[in-house]
Amino acid sequence: MTLSVKNLSVRYGEKVAVRDLSFHVGKGEVFGLLGANGAGKSSSIAAILGMEKSEFKELSILGKSPIAERKKVFEKVGVQFQETNFQDRITVEEACIQWRALYKETQELEPLLISFGLQEKKKQLVKSLSGGEKQRLAVLLALLPNPELVFLDELTTGLDTKARRMLWKQLLKMKESGLSIVLTSHYMDEVEALCDRLLILREGQTVAGGTIQEIVGLSGKATLEEAYLHFAGEEEWG
Amino acid sequence: MTMFWTMLRIEGKLVWKGMDILIFGILFPMILAALFGYMLSKDASVGGASMFEVSYPALITIGVLATGVMGVPLTIADYRHRGILRRFQVTPVSPLHILLVQVVIQLSSALVSFIGVTAVYELLFDYEMKGSWGIFLLTYAFVICAMYSIGIFIGSVVPDQRSANLWSSLAYFTMLLFSGATIPYEIMPRFFQWFMNIFPLSHGIHLLKQVSIGGTAQSLFASFAVLVLCIVLGLGGAIKFFKWK
Numbered sequence: 001m002t003l004s005v006k007n008l009s010v011r012y013g014e015k016v017a018v019r020d021l022s023f024h025v026g027k028g029e030v031f032g033l034l035g036a037n038g039a040g041k042s043s044s045i046a047a048i049l050g051m052e053k054s055e056f057k058e059l060s061i062l063g064k065s066p067i068a069e070r071k072k073v074f075e076k077v078g079v080q081f082q083e084t085n086f087q088d089r090i091t092v093e094e095a096c097i098q099w100r101a102l103y104k105e106t107q108e109l110e111p112l113l114i115s116f117g118l119q120e121k122k123k124q125l126v127k128s129l130s131g132g133e134k135q136r137l138a139v140l141l142a143l144l145p146n147p148e149l150v151f152l153d154e155l156t157t158g159l160d161t162k163a164r165r166m167l168w169k170q171l172l173k174m175k176e177s178g179l180s181i182v183l184t185s186h187y188m189d190e191v192e193a194l195c196d197r198l199l200i201l202r203e204g205q206t207v208a209g210g211t212i213q214e215i216v217g218l219s220g221k222a223t224l225e226e227a228y229l230h231f232a233g234e235e236e237w238g
Numbered sequence: 239m240t241m242f243w244t245m246l247r248i249e250g251k252l253v254w255k256g257m258d259i260l261i262f263g264i265l266f267p268m269i270l271a272a273l274f275g276y277m278l279s280k281d282a283s284v285g286g287a288s289m290f291e292v293s294y295p296a297l298i299t300i301g302v303l304a305t306g307v308m309g310v311p312l313t314i315a316d317y318r319h320r321g322i323l324r325r326f327q328v329t330p331v332s333p334l335h336i337l338l339v340q341v342v343i344q345l346s347s348a349l350v351s352f353i354g355v356t357a358v359y360e361l362l363f364d365y366e367m368k369g370s371w372g373i374f375l376l377t378y379a380f381v382i383c384a385m386y387s388i389g390i391f392i393g394s395v396v397p398d399q400r401s402a403n404l405w406s407s408l409a410y411f412t413m414l415l416f417s418g419a420t421i422p423y424e425i426m427p428r429f430f431q432w433f434m435n436i437f438p439l440s441h442g443i444h445l446l447k448q449v450s451i452g453g454t455a456q457s458l459f460a461s462f463a464v465l466v467l468c469i470v471l472g473l474g475g476a477i478k479f480f481k482w483k
Contacts, residue, residue: 074330
């Protein structure tokens with residue numbers, strides 16, 4: 001199993017941000033973690049990565065504990081955060097070279113830069129990039145170590161349609177060759193395009209889990225979008 | 239090792255692209271050195287040494303202050319504040335590496351500052367070291383360790399950018415002004431010298447001065463102990479309380 005989580009809970013003082021989260025991700029599988037803002041997606045990911053304190057029955061990434069064996073685990077795990085910041089005066093190329101130096105083995109940089117449409121921007125300061133370009137760079141860096149598992153938090157927020165489709169294509173290609181992915185997203189078209197299985201969180205609780213068909217069936221609605229709104233409790237806003 | 243060199247090269251470039259180090263760490267002490275060379279008396283007064291002579295060991299600590307007590311904690315706090323350390327947390331790199339890289343970069347500038355001030359004193363004003371250069375440089379390295387330990391500690395434990403600014407400025411300016419680094423300790427009134435002894439750098443400069451004039455004043459051991467304490471508490475605290483975010 002690439003990722004295995006059993007009964008993981010995150011507490012901030014009295015407040016329970018995530019309660020009894022359990023799921024697993026196999027090799028070459030794409031897993032979607034969905035939920036409204038504040039439902040506990042980012043807290044879950046932070047806890048799974050060992051960055052946030054949590055209680056759990058089991059937590060293993062590539063068969064190892066991300067807390068006790070941090071260095072080994074993160075040789076083969078890439079992470080893209082919701083918001084990625086870079087050093088003030090760093091260029092795209094420097095950011096890539098620095099990232100590459102952190103790992104024992106990595107992918108070739110040039111082909112990645114080309115497929116992410118960043119090879120022309122190599123000499124530019126990262127802070128001069130557009131939001132979408134910065135996002136692409138963040139995903140590129142997550143994929144650079146040629147990981148077995150990658151976490152993508154709000155993968156395409158801020159990207160235009162063309163860039164999103166390009167990114168999906170890239171990810172599906174890497175999935176074919178065995179990459180496992182855990183992603184969060186607010187876009188159901190993206191979830192449908194990428195995810196094999198999903199889990200929907202609502203106020204830290206798991207309210208639904210399974211394949212897209214199973215979740216749509218479970219909700220009694222016609223589309224994933226409606227099923228999502230039903231489970232995530234977002235329809236009350238409308 | 240490749241990791242370390244690549245980090246060093248890129249982070250070094252980033253630090254040098256900012257002008258802070260050049261201005262505060264290198265130019266400022268060199269300009270002061272030139273001024274002191276003209277202003278300070280060359281007649282023996284302090285335990286057989288002149289004001290000019292005892293100002294040299296004080297001036298070479300300014301670069302150490304600017305880099306170790308300002309540069310190191312501000313960079314670390316900035317990286318933490320902007321989530322850059324958080325990104326490094328989910329890679330195989332250890333926080334020790336990131337700290338070490340920043341320390342080496344800042345140290346290299348402190349070294350340039352040392353050479354600059356020494357050149358001004360030696361070439362323009364014929365400064366002459368009365369003590370042994372070897373012991374002097376060893377003592378200097380020891381003082382550097384103590385000052386950097388303070389900076390590393392501040393950078394490791396401050397919760398945000400604002401408190402990093404506050405604490406490192408406080409440590410920097412108080413020691414810059416009240417430890418004899420700029421305003422000579424010897425011209426301060428007695429009661430104020432007592433106050434100045436609170437600051438670790440006062441003890442560092444005291445040690446350096448004694449070594450540079452070949453003197454054997456008392457209380458060298460106490461000063462030594464204060465600096466050892468800085469190193470132990472600073473580095474120990476930094477390792478224990480290091481925060482990624």
